[in-house]
Amino acid sequence: MEDGDPALLVVLYSGMMRSTPLRRTMPEDLAQRFGALPTGPSVVAAFDVDGTLTEGGSVYAWLAAVGGRRRTIVATLSNLVPVAIAAITGGTRADAVKQAVFQRVIRGIATSDLDETSRRFAAHHYRRELRPAAKAQVEWHRAHGHRIVLVSASPEIYVAKIAMLLGADSALATKLAVATDGTMTGSYEGKNCRGDEKIARLRAFIGSEPATLVAYGNSRGDAKMLAAADVGVDCGKLGPLSALKAYPTLAQVRSLLSSPSR
Numbered sequence: 001m002e003d004g005d006p007a008l009l010v011v012l013y014s015g016m017m018r019s020t021p022l023r024r025t026m027p028e029d030l031a032q033r034f035g036a037l038p039t040g041p042s043v044v045a046a047f048d049v050d051g052t053l054t055e056g057g058s059v060y061a062w063l064a065a066v067g068g069r070r071r072t073i074v075a076t077l078s079n080l081v082p083v084a085i086a087a088i089t090g091g092t093r094a095d096a097v098k099q100a101v102f103q104r105v106i107r108g109i110a111t112s113d114l115d116e117t118s119r120r121f122a123a124h125h126y127r128r129e130l131r132p133a134a135k136a137q138v139e140w141h142r143a144h145g146h147r148i149v150l151v152s153a154s155p156e157i158y159v160a161k162i163a164m165l166l167g168a169d170s171a172l173a174t175k176l177a178v179a180t181d182g183t184m185t186g187s188y189e190g191k192n193c194r195g196d197e198k199i200a201r202l203r204a205f206i207g208s209e210p211a212t213l214v215a216y217g218n219s220r221g222d223a224k225m226l227a228a229a230d231v232g233v234d235c236g237k238l239g240p241l242s243a244l245k246a247y248p249t250l251a252q253v254r255s256l257l258s259s260p261s262r
Contacts, residue, residue, distance in 0.1 A: 048151060051235070058125055067105035095192040110182060122159075147169045151172045174192050196224060
């Protein structure tokens with residue numbers, strides 16, 4: 001789940017959607033799409049994190065872990081109106097609001113302390129929130145020698161650790177700036193990794209060699225990444241309300257790939 005989804009506080013937390021997804025007709029060419037994928041590293045499987053690889057959101061829980069729950073609540077409430085507007089409009093407004101909350105919560109924290117807390121948070125989040133179907137799909141790609149990369153608007157400082165636990169090849173996520181004294185500023189280093197930035201980071205990761213991209217996402221923040229992919233998969237749980245309803249679902253893909261005939 002990404003910045004700008006239509007729910008209050010979705011810029012920070014999106015753990016509400018845990019229901020069973022509504023059924024969708026399986027595309028007739030789904031078997032052909034996956035059957036045509038070659039083995040080896042020329043295929044890149046790109047997974048969004050929040051709501052795709054893991055259940056719900058992670059940013060709010062991470063902020064509470066590194067900055068304290070009280071501090072996180074105060075920072076969120078002080079930006080309540082901008083957060084509500086950003087949840088509806090998305091885009092650069094959502095980027096700015098998320099950064100403002102980050103600045104209130106993590107500014108001044110030593111990088112070493114943030115890194116250690118983020119390591120513990122990543123291990124806990126991975127253990128509790130990893131979606132079995134998404135993990136199975138990662139393993140399917142790994143068994144075929146494909147490169148696996150996590151692509152997320154969440155902070156790289158813990159997304160990279162989740163990628164390591166998963167055995168992924170890389171993590172492309174939002175970088176956070178460090179002050180000259182070694183403490184966090186709370187600002188982004190570069191751009192928030194969503195929308196066009198996800199595509200730009202993926203292109204840099206893939207390089208100039210020909211590659212086939214299979215992208216997994218769950219929200220409108222992933223729409224551009226799935227549109228740019230050779231194969232896109234909707235991992236969300238909104239059924240016909242999904243911004244990605246034009247794509248096959250993760251459940252359909254798992255049903256296809258786990259059938260005895262394959």
